Amino acid sequence: MSNPSxxxxxxxxxxxxxxxxxxxxxxxxGDNRGLQFDVxxxxxxxxxxxxxxxxxxxxxxxxxxxxxxxxxxAVGGPKYDDLDFSLKPERGxxxxxxxxxxxxxxxxxxxxxxxxxxxxxxxxxVAGLDIMIxxxxxxxxxxxxxxxxxxxxxxxxxxxTQRYTESEIERAARSAFELAMRRGKKVCSMEKxxxxxxxxxxREVVTRVHADYPEVELSHMYADNGAxxxxxxxxxxxxxxxxxxxxxxxxxxxxMLTGSLGMxxxxxxxxxxSNGRPKALYEPVHGSAPDIAGEGKANPxxxxxxxxxxxxxxxxxxxxxxxxxxxxxxxxxDGARTGDLLGEEGVTPLSTSEMGDTIVAAL
Amino acid sequence: MSNPSxxxxxxxxxxxxxxxxxxxxxxxxGDNRGLQFDVxxxxxxxxxxxxxxxxxxxxxxxxxxxxxxxxxxAVGGPKYDDLDFSLKPERGxxxxxxxxxxxxxxxxxxxxxxxxxxxxxxxxxVAGLDIMIxxxxxxxxxxxxxxxxxxxxxxxxxxxTQRYTESEIERAARSAFELAMRRGKKVCSMEKxxxxxxxxxxREVVTRVHADYPEVELSHMYADNGAxxxxxxxxxxxxxxxxxxxxxxxxxxxxMLTGSLGMxxxxxxxxxxSNGRPKALYEPVHGSAPDIAGEGKANPxxxxxxxxxxxxxxxxxxxxxxxxxxxxxxxxxDGARTGDLLGEEGVTPLSTSEMGDTIVAAL
Ligand SMILES: CC(C)[C@H](C(=O)O)[C@@H](O)C(=O)O
Ligand SMILES: CC(C)[C@H](C(=O)O)[C@@H](O)C(=O)O
Numbered sequence: 001m002s003n004p005s006x007x008x009x010x011x012x013x014x015x016x017x018x019x020x021x022x023x024x025x026x027x028x029x030g031d032n033r034g035l036q037f038d039v040x041x042x043x044x045x046x047x048x049x050x051x052x053x054x055x056x057x058x059x060x061x062x063x064x065x066x067x068x069x070x071x072x073x074a075v076g077g078p079k080y081d082d083l084d085f086s087l088k089p090e091r092g093x094x095x096x097x098x099x100x101x102x103x104x105x106x107x108x109x110x111x112x113x114x115x116x117x118x119x120x121x122x123x124x125x126v127a128g129l130d131i132m133i134x135x136x137x138x139x140x141x142x143x144x145x146x147x148x149x150x151x152x153x154x155x156x157x158x159x160x161t162q163r164y165t166e167s168e169i170e171r172a173a174r175s176a177f178e179l180a181m182r183r184g185k186k187v188c189s190m191e192k193x194x195x196x197x198x199x200x201x202x203r204e205v206v207t208r209v210h211a212d213y214p215e216v217e218l219s220h221m222y223a224d225n226g227a228x229x230x231x232x233x234x235x236x237x238x239x240x241x242x243x244x245x246x247x248x249x250x251x252x253x254x255x256m257l258t259g260s261l262g263m264x265x266x267x268x269x270x271x272x273x274s275n276g277r278p279k280a281l282y283e284p285v286h287g288s289a290p291d292i293a294g295e296g297k298a299n300p301x302x303x304x305x306x307x308x309x310x311x312x313x314x315x316x317x318x319x320x321x322x323x324x325x326x327x328x329x330x331x332x333x334d335g336a337r338t339g340d341l342l343g344e345e346g347v348t349p350l351s352t353s354e355m356g357d358t359i360v361a362a363l
Numbered sequence: 364m365s366n367p368s369x370x371x372x373x374x375x376x377x378x379x380x381x382x383x384x385x386x387x388x389x390x391x392x393g394d395n396r397g398l399q400f401d402v403x404x405x406x407x408x409x410x411x412x413x414x415x416x417x418x419x420x421x422x423x424x425x426x427x428x429x430x431x432x433x434x435x436x437a438v439g440g441p442k443y444d445d446l447d448f449s450l451k452p453e454r455g456x457x458x459x460x461x462x463x464x465x466x467x468x469x470x471x472x473x474x475x476x477x478x479x480x481x482x483x484x485x486x487x488x489v490a491g492l493d494i495m496i497x498x499x500x501x502x503x504x505x506x507x508x509x510x511x512x513x514x515x516x517x518x519x520x521x522x523x524t525q526r527y528t529e530s531e532i533e534r535a536a537r538s539a540f541e542l543a544m545r546r547g548k549k550v551c552s553m554e555k556x557x558x559x560x561x562x563x564x565x566r567e568v569v570t571r572v573h574a575d576y577p578e579v580e581l582s583h584m585y586a587d588n589g590a591x592x593x594x595x596x597x598x599x600x601x602x603x604x605x606x607x608x609x610x611x612x613x614x615x616x617x618x619m620l621t622g623s624l625g626m627x628x629x630x631x632x633x634x635x636x637s638n639g640r641p642k643a644l645y646e647p648v649h650g651s652a653p654d655i656a657g658e659g660k661a662n663p664x665x666x667x668x669x670x671x672x673x674x675x676x677x678x679x680x681x682x683x684x685x686x687x688x689x690x691x692x693x694x695x696x697d698g699a700r701t702g703d704l705l706g707e708e709g710v711t712p713l714s715t716s717e718m719g720d721t722i723v724a725a726l
Contacts, residue, residue, distance in 0.1 A: 076557070090557045120488045120595055141504075141525060141559060148560050155529040158564030162504060162523040165515065192611070194439070194453045196504065197511050201521030225650075227616040228624070231594065232483055248555070249612055253590040261591070287588075 013288025015073025021300035021356030045075030045089035055092030119259030135247025184238030262299030376651025378436025384663035384719030408438030408452035418455030482622030498610025547601030625662030
């Protein structure tokens with residue numbers, strides 16, 4: 001039997017740097033735990049545009065469709081700001097999400113004990129925080145038609161369409177309830193059913209799907225109140241289920257509560273492939289951070305934890321994922337810090353590759 | 364010359380209670396500062412539905428169009444959850460916003476010195492915070508067509524339309540730049556131009572309008588990053604300009620940073636009427652809080668500060684607005700607290716009406 005395949009797409013900015021550290025981790029698991037992967041690497045985002053004139057080539061798209069899991073670094077940068085909409089680095093990522101049909105985006109917002117002081121929130125509000133946001137990722141206003149900038153009378157109008165079918169809502173909801181069953185058994189669904197019909201349908205379908213998960217406690221919240229409650233008392237949540245656009249904003253808000261964006265991974269999952277594995281793409285929540293790219297300052301942990309999510313969700317290897325996560329908790333507890341995890345105090349931070357090496361050593 | 368007219372719409376939940384305190388303040392200004400208003404009162408939201416079967420009657424709508432300023436308490440409550448979309452309490456408020464064409468919603472997020480400890484954020488992150496969010500209020504996904512729940516194949520689809528014309532963006536932007544000129548001269552505009560064409564047009568128009576305000580520093584931020592930055596370092600902002608839906612979420616997030624939602628007012632302004640005053644509606648940022656309605660526990664300050672905004676923006680009386688705001692700062696500094704502003708410590712809070720009386724006494 002051949003090894004499972006991993007497609008690595010480092011992307012732009014700090015993407016290649018943090019991905020280099022993930023490769024060390026992958027090598028370690030191959031050498032020491034018998035987990036062999038067929039790893040290949042390709043371009044996405046600005047890097048792909050520079051090489052091919054498009055933020056994702058058809059060849060790379062095809063490879064991603066074949067891969068057992070895709071690991072992505074980050075896309076985007078000021079260099080590409082003036083590109084046409086359809087050529088922007090982000091379109092490469094959005095094409096992957098859409099064509100791989102990765103409808104369920106899992107974004108944990110977890111506060112690491114050793115880093116609780118680093119949050120802008122008071123320690124007792126965030127210490128021990130462990131939320132999972134399930135964001136619908138392949139529909140909504142990101143992909144709805146009609147869209148564009150049109151002439152209307154003597155001016156232009158910008159249009160996007162928020163659009164959700166029952167089945168799109170249902171599969172996202174199911175994924176949230178399934179996850180909640182393996183966690184705290186609570187789902188809070190967020191929309192704006194008070195002002196948007198798409199939110200009314202969302203609430204109705206989520207309520208219907210809930211009937212299949214009687215053990216899970218379901219609540220509904222308007223998304224604006226959701227943002228408030230995240231800031232006020234985030235620990236009230238277990239799983240948050242929401243749509244593509246609200247999920248974009250609320251998950252970033254939740255991520256920042258932890259104070260350590262450089263720590264947060266994500267998984268984007270689709271339907272099972274013929275081998276039973278879900279289509280899957282893993283990426284850190286942070287962006288390409290062009291301001292520090294190439295300086296060896298980036299924190300590779302979010303990207304490494306994304307690989308841990310791959311072990312758990314694609315390769316059904318929760319034990320090895322736990323091992324990797326434990327190694328990371330250990331190095332943090334021992335005081336290992338990249339620059340983003342330090343205050344002003346003048347401690348010398350670890351470089352990106354030193355942090356990678358430290359984690360390998362802890363494994 | 365007749366007195367300026369004030370239409371009071373207490374609405375639902377705690378709305379009537381907090382508005383009763385505003386009336387004490389209005390009376391005080393009439394008796395002591397020669398500011399007389401012709402005050403009338405009417406129904407909105409669930410209260411209007413109970414009386415007339417609609418969340419805003421045509422008569423009330425007409426009165427609001429005539430009034431020099433409208434003061435609104437809050438709308439909504441679980442009692443109305445199962446009403447048809449078009450009859451929900453919120454539709455009354457949305458009708459007022461739309462038909463009065465109140466395109467510029469001003470939402471200050473201000474941290475009161477005496478209350479900085481009350482935030483879930485660390486004191487140094489929020490002490491002295493003073494942001495103004497300008498939210499476009501009459502367009503975008505709140506009002507765009509097509510909208511609704513439609514049959515499609517053998518399932519239903521929920522649709523809403525995000526829609527902005529150049530002139531809609533322009534007038535909101537102008538209002539933000541004007542405001543910034545009287546404040547810190549910084550505007551940060553937030554959208555998702557990386558994924559939404561309406562955001563591209565937004566960014567383009569805001570940039571164009573900026574040419575008329577060379578003294579103002581303009582920046583652009585994606586709305587997800589905006590949510591993060593609000594949590595991370597809110598004091599970096601002066602004026603934030605954003606659309607209706609992003610504004611709904613980001614302003615609630617910003618409001619909660621201050622830790623005292625019961626303190627935050629808002630103004631919704633339209634074009635000048637024939638008397639030169641803008642069409643205007645003032646309301647607290649908090650909702651109808653049905654859980655504590657009728658118990659005398661609500662904090663009336665947000666609603667009273669909304670009246671202060673009316674003095675400033677509708678009646679060009681910044682001096683009297685300052686007087687009222689100073690009285691509120693004073694009672695807070697002296698330790699006056701409603702229940703929402705207390706920790707667990709067992710101090711007896713002031714009731715809604717005691718807080719109103721205390722403020723009147725301080726005036
Ligand atoms: C890069 C961008 C297209 C993307 C999004 O808006 O979804 C990002 O913000 C994210 O949350 O993954
Ligand atoms: C009550 C509701 C319709 C309203 C909105 O969504 O605009 C509220 O959340 C607000 O922000 O004023």
